[in-house]
Amino acid sequence: MPNLVYKKKYISYVIILLIALFSMVLIKFNLTYLLISHNVWPEGPENIKELSLNYTVDMMIGELYVITFVTAIKITLDFIKEHKRVTDLEKSNLETELLFLKSQISPHFFFNTLNNIYSLSVEKSNKTPKIILKLSELMRYMLYETQSKKQTLENEILCIQNYLDLERIRHDERLEVNMYISGDIQDKEISPMLLLTFIENSFKHGVNKNVGHVKIDINFKIKGDFLYFSVSNPMPAITIHVDNFNKSSGIGIENVKKRLELGYNKNDYKLSIKNKNNIFVIKLKIRVS
Structure with a gap:
């Protein structure tokens, strides 16, 4: 009844x-x-x-x-x-x-890197084995070490360093990457592949769409239970690229926003995205305790 x-x-x-x-x-x-x-x-x-x-x-x-x-x-x-x-x-x-959402990360990066490996192999460059090794380490991490909800901040930073090493090899002297780490990163955890999306976005739109010398600044600061992360890159120099940036750069960012909403409480993070003096700056305060 x-x-x-x-x-x-x-x-x-x-x-x-x-x-x-x-x-x-x-x-x-x-x-x-x-x-x-x-x-x-x-x-x-x-x-x-x-x-x-x-x-x-x-x-x-x-x-x-x-x-x-x-x-x-x-x-x-x-x-x-x-x-x-x-x-x-x-x-x-x-x-x-x-x-x-995690599965959507970095497919174009792998394709670009494989294309570069092919070009270097044709040229019989000495960089080819090093790029293959770095790429294999990065792929292993993305495939096998990111299945859990949280990953140690140390491993995430190591993954980012491998990514940056690959980008440095790809872009040679025209790329300047400054990464600063302060505070104690021991025993800290964060959702895997979260920060890499911001960094990848800065390369996709700040490096690939600019000519000449390009500077990327990345900062990790641990204070208490929170990580204060920031990454800055120049805006695309060409007008058509600026228009494309405004339309397409949000795809990866929206992905991260959704992951933050699903994986963290509102009081556990704060995301700020600004364009100041033709410099695109992303700041993220996030709990890592």
């Missing part, structure tokens, strides 16, 4: 409830009369041997208490079960979405 309540068929529920109550009273009356005593209502105001209106109403009210109590328990248990099912489903969906 609770299913009728869930389906909002209240009239049907009341009708079936009354029929059930009357049936129970009728069965109780006959069993008492035949098996126990002809006085079926010894606690009542009168001695009856036939089904009466007073007896029926009194018994139905008594049975209603029992049915109401049992129904309340049933509905409560169903509510708890459904709430758990919905919670587990939401958790599963969030985890699936996080995995999907």
